[in-house]
Amino acid sequence: MGKMIYLDNAATTKTAPEVVEAMLPYFTEMYGNPSSIYDFASKSKEGVSKARGQIADALGAKKEEIYFTAGGSESDNWALKATFEAYKSKGNHIITTKIEHHAILHTCEYLEKERGAKITYLDVDENGIVKLDELEKAITPETILISVMFANNEIGSIQPIREIGAIAKEHGILFHTDAVQAFGQVPINVDELGIDMLSSSGHKLNGPKGIGFLYIRKGVKIRSFVHGGAQERKRRAGTENVPGIVGYGVAADRAVRTMKERTDKEIQVRDHFIERILKEIPYVKLNGDRTKRLPNNVNVSFQFIEGESMLLMLDNYGICASSGSACTSGSLDPSHVLLAIGLPHEIAHGSLRMTLSEETTMEDADFVVDKLKEIVAYLRSMSPLYED
Amino acid sequence: MGKMIYLDNAATTKTAPEVVEAMLPYFTEMYGNPSSIYDFASKSKEGVSKARGQIADALGAKKEEIYFTAGGSESDNWALKATFEAYKSKGNHIITTKIEHHAILHTCEYLEKERGAKITYLDVDENGIVKLDELEKAITPETILISVMFANNEIGSIQPIREIGAIAKEHGILFHTDAVQAFGQVPINVDELGIDMLSSSGHKLNGPKGIGFLYIRKGVKIRSFVHGGAQERKRRAGTENVPGIVGYGVAADRAVRTMKERTDKEIQVRDHFIERILKEIPYVKLNGDRTKRLPNNVNVSFQFIEGESMLLMLDNYGICASSGSACTSGSLDPSHVLLAIGLPHEIAHGSLRMTLSEETTMEDADFVVDKLKEIVAYLRSMSPLYED
Amino acid sequence: MYSEKVMDHFQHPRNVGEIENASGVGTVGNAKCGDIMRIFLDIDDETHIIRDCKFKTFGCGAAVATSSMATEMVKGKTIEEAMKLTNKAVMEALDGLPPVKVHCSLLAEEAVHAALWDYAQKHHIEIEGLKKPKSDIHEGEEAEEEEY
Amino acid sequence: MYSEKVMDHFQHPRNVGEIENASGVGTVGNAKCGDIMRIFLDIDDETHIIRDCKFKTFGCGAAVATSSMATEMVKGKTIEEAMKLTNKAVMEALDGLPPVKVHCSLLAEEAVHAALWDYAQKHHIEIEGLKKPKSDIHEGEEAEEEEY
Numbered sequence A, B: 001m002g003k004m005i006y007l008d009n010a011a012t013t014k015t016a017p018e019v020v021e022a023m024l025p026y027f028t029e030m031y032g033n034p035s036s037i038y039d040f041a042s043k044s045k046e047g048v049s050k051a052r053g054q055i056a057d058a059l060g061a062k063k064e065e066i067y068f069t070a071g072g073s074e075s076d077n078w079a080l081k082a083t084f085e086a087y088k089s090k091g092n093h094i095i096t097t098k099i100e101h102h103a104i105l106h107t108c109e110y111l112e113k114e115r116g117a118k119i120t121y122l123d124v125d126e127n128g129i130v131k132l133d134e135l136e137k138a139i140t141p142e143t144i145l146i147s148v149m150f151a152n153n154e155i156g157s158i159q160p161i162r163e164i165g166a167i168a169k170e171h172g173i174l175f176h177t178d179a180v181q182a183f184g185q186v187p188i189n190v191d192e193l194g195i196d197m198l199s200s201s202g203h204k205l206n207g208p209k210g211i212g213f214l215y216i217r218k219g220v221k222i223r224s225f226v227h228g229g230a231q232e233r234k235r236r237a238g239t240e241n242v243p244g245i246v247g248y249g250v251a252a253d254r255a256v257r258t259m260k261e262r263t264d265k266e267i268q269v270r271d272h273f274i275e276r277i278l279k280e281i282p283y284v285k286l287n288g289d290r291t292k293r294l295p296n297n298v299n300v301s302f303q304f305i306e307g308e309s310m311l312l313m314l315d316n317y318g319i320c321a322s323s324g325s326a327c328t329s330g331s332l333d334p335s336h337v338l339l340a341i342g343l344p345h346e347i348a349h350g351s352l353r354m355t356l357s358e359e360t361t362m363e364d365a366d367f368v369v370d371k372l373k374e375i376v377a378y379l380r381s382m383s384p385l386y387e388d
Numbered sequence C, D: 001m002y003s004e005k006v007m008d009h010f011q012h013p014r015n016v017g018e019i020e021n022a023s024g025v026g027t028v029g030n031a032k033c034g035d036i037m038r039i040f041l042d043i044d045d046e047t048h049i050i051r052d053c054k055f056k057t058f059g060c061g062a063a064v065a066t067s068s069m070a071t072e073m074v075k076g077k078t079i080e081e082a083m084k085l086t087n088k089a090v091m092e093a094l095d096g097l098p099p100v101k102v103h104c105s106l107l108a109e110e111a112v113h114a115a116l117w118d119y120a121q122k123h124h125i126e127i128e129g130l131k132k133p134k135s136d137i138h139e140g141e142e143a144e145e146e147e148y
């Protein structure tokens, strides 16, 4: 196989070499436990503190509002479960959307089934954007939390976060956003946007896997999710993943510093992708909003064919992409996100997500679209649904 | 400062260079998400699978019984909370001990306060060993889980796990053990010992920080703790920390392979430590069982002086150790473990834990004891409690 | 994820296409994953030997590979022999499938049955053991265990 | 964790020891952490000037450092001036203490007061603002916020 074209950066990214570089000394040299008293451990503590500052800066937050976790899923679980516990005397109602990541949706189902929560799952429009009037209507005196993702992981649609923040504030309701896909890709300022809690995961922005954070605005009375030691201001137990945290700090800093230039380029390549596909391949549909869209997200549905077959054939050419079809992730149902924007099952099945990185070139895009045309034509010729 | 003598391996260990070596390619080369379908990701999947096998082998378990987490604390939280949820229709009673790590104790408190659990905290004898007859007596028809740590993190006492496993089995009760300190230090076979669930944390055995696992025997109907994606057989959501998992596998393999030789040496140095201290320093007491003891654990109490001062003075000589006094960990209460073995407050306060590694030499031990004699004498001269 | 055999049959599927004026055509869909398979049979009315077999599939890699393998396996067989073709045999011939993909092979078994049913209907014959196929198949249980 | 000043006073504590036939001796303990501090004062009965001050402490690094600093700060002062010594002043002189260690500095303030009380009792005098010290001090609230 020749060159690989990696177009699955929404699934995970390459850890940046400078990130690995920054982590390395914390494995074998400055390996002390940051909670320890001796001088040797203060180096670990400083590493953690610096990273906390880098991340806080990237969000316009305070250092002491950043709590490290093991990733986006833990952050989402924590935000929902422990907020529910802390505020359930005030009310048991949570508002979220139909297009959240499973880390939110399955947590909500758990809270419904096991803990007596009432959850409203908001519809989205055909572009995958939450309808603000429906959000307003869903609010009850029992509502304690609104959780709406910043940007969707499948179709890249960016939500009206500022407006949601304002609505939440007006009603005195906490606002959590799953920014796992957005952090590092679009500018975020928690104060300006009225965000009370925010989840993020390191490996989505060229940081390491297995590290995340939850931003918790000062004053939010969330409980612990992982109980135990006194780490993270007694809110999240467990010996700190020092190398992971240090790497995450560098990755966040890097992502924010290079954001403008990097995403400008990604948008150019993304738009080239979209334009060529829409023009050159028949029976195709772009999923997600055309402009309120992550800079690196391309998601299209091809009628009459199925996603996994497409992926396997792209893989033959060294092209790594992913599919709206969730066959491979243990569930056979088509993507809940694609169904929520109104795609029929069989079209949802023929979806392809390509998420670019700063390394993706125009030439890559052209190569991929050329191959895609062949593959789609071939699979259609094999499809019982397609009559030409 | 000259050479550092690191005697806090129970807090955390140096990541072994071969572990880091094994992890490195998974950051920047084989960085694919193991759930992805393309060939590139199968390398990540294989890395995870190999590590799972290495850990399963180290425990005499099956590969599919190993579930990766973010560390010992998450594993402990998971084991208790999600077992409680799965079995609460059968009963609400959990038996544990007074000397567990806070990851167990605080989780139990949470289950008591928030979820209606009833917890029995068993006493231990003056050597820190659980009394089996009291365990038997504590069992009720409501008992669903026994959670007793394999070896204590402060005083190193090793519990009668086989006997506890037998009692649990006899009564049809699940048995969880927090083996964070024991795994890699003492031989463990989950079948022979009758263990149903076991927690471990990578950074305690020269593996990376931020990675752990929970062994769950096939058939145990535990729920999820982190909800979301379908990773880890749908039981623990979150993109796999591939480098961490790979490193953990290598560390586990290494720990088991070198166990005999390594711990034989550690025991020798440990015993030399203990003998010299008991012989050469007056008003001193060894904490924990003399023989049923982790190979690398020395824990002693010096009357009339306080732990933190001792640590700071040892630090002056490049000696990293820890204290039974929890002043530094955000709480001012003396260690619950030392109180549980019957130490009065002021003696518990003057405790010192030194936990060795394979790198600790006899010369190190002699150097440390020499310095310790000076320090103890000096601090006593400053103490209002000491009259000579 | 897939064995080499599966990948071979996916990448070079045998017998893709349609048979004009086929003796029997069967189309089945999996209600769960939404995938669809259509099988065309050319059957010798005298000998009941399946002279040719082709397929069209809208489905995952496993669906394509099992279609390909199943058509290969029934070709040259008699109807009675073809009736005995199980999804298990197809899977074995492919060196196995991941647990979540077992249902895809059921699709192939059912599509062959459906095509035979069509043939039987047209010729007013009865084939032993053959029942009216449902157009949608459901597996009893989703495979819970995943391979590690 | 500790400032350089704290470490200096911990590693080279000033005025460690006892004063024989001291004018006043005060011992206080922190009920929460169990630590104990004893302060000895040598006071000029005429001028009420503290000629010498020594301490013995069973406690953490911060306890030792604040003992040392507090003794330095009261030496040469009059009783009335010494009465005004607050734990805050001692902390400031040490360039601060971590939040969990604030209570240790209270120990020093209280020990000085206790020694003055002892002096006042022996000499049957009253010192303005001085109340009978408790032997155990409690802080109202444990410092919840940790520094990052």
Ligand SMILES: Cc1ncc(COP(=O)(O)O)c(C=O)c1O
Pocket: A237, A238, A239, A240, B010, B070, B071, B072, B073, B074, B076, B101, B103, B149, B151, B152, B153, B178, B179, B180, B181, B201, B202, B203, B212
């Ligand atoms: C016995 C025991 N259990 C649990 C833990 C928690 O492990 P971690 O800090 O890696 O989450 C530790 C270590 O801190 C421990 O010693």
Ligand SMILES: Cc1ncc(COP(=O)(O)O)c(C=O)c1O
Pocket: A010, A070, A071, A072, A073, A074, A076, A101, A103, A149, A151, A152, A153, A178, A179, A180, A181, A201, A202, A203, A212, B237, B238, B239, B240
């Ligand atoms: C929007 C969103 N939320 C949460 C997650 C979960 O993050 P992680 O897998 O790192 O736990 C992901 C990524 O998988 C995501 O895209």
Ligand code: FES
Pocket: A327, A332, C030, C033, C034, C035, C059, C060, C061, C062, C063, C101, C103, C104, C107
């Ligand atoms: S045929 Fe539907 S997933 Fe394979």
Ligand code: FES
Pocket: B327, B332, D030, D033, D034, D035, D059, D060, D061, D062, D063, D101, D103, D104, D107
């Ligand atoms: S004096 Fe007790 S912790 Fe400082």
